[in-house]
Amino acid sequence: MRISDRLDARVEFLRPWQDDAACSREDTALFFPPDAERKGPRFRREARAKAVCRRCPVISECLAHALRVEEPSGIWGALTEEERTQLLSHPAAQRESLWA
Numbered sequence: 001m002r003i004s005d006r007l008d009a010r011v012e013f014l015r016p017w018q019d020d021a022a023c024s025r026e027d028t029a030l031f032f033p034p035d036a037e038r039k040g041p042r043f044r045r046e047a048r049a050k051a052v053c054r055r056c057p058v059i060s061e062c063l064a065h066a067l068r069v070e071e072p073s074g075i076w077g078a079l080t081e082e083e084r085t086q087l088l089s090h091p092a093a094q095r096e097s098l099w100a
């Protein structure tokens with residue numbers, strides 16, 4: 001399943017920005033961790049996913065969606081679930097460092 005399919009299934013009203021998603025031709029496995037993924041492979045997979053996100057024209061819309069619905073897993077708007085949790089916990093202190 002591709003990430004655009006997953007997004008379609010979860011939030012129907014977001015289709016306008018999904019149409020421009022840079023990940024629309026990527027395998028969803030790049031953005032969502034497999035079970036029991038080791039630290040090294042996870043770091044490399046996340047780096048590849050974030051590289052896709054950073055050239056995505058709808059990165060702001062994607063991240064806003066993920067923060068609004070508190071997406072529990074995966075890379076959204078170039079942030080991991082842990083980074084999004086940090087951002088939501090400390091928005092003023094964490095926002096700039098997470099985008100660096």
Ligand code: SF4
Binds near residue numbers: 052056
């Ligand atoms: S920011 Fe990343 S996950 Fe979000 S739509 Fe763009 S490429 Fe996909």
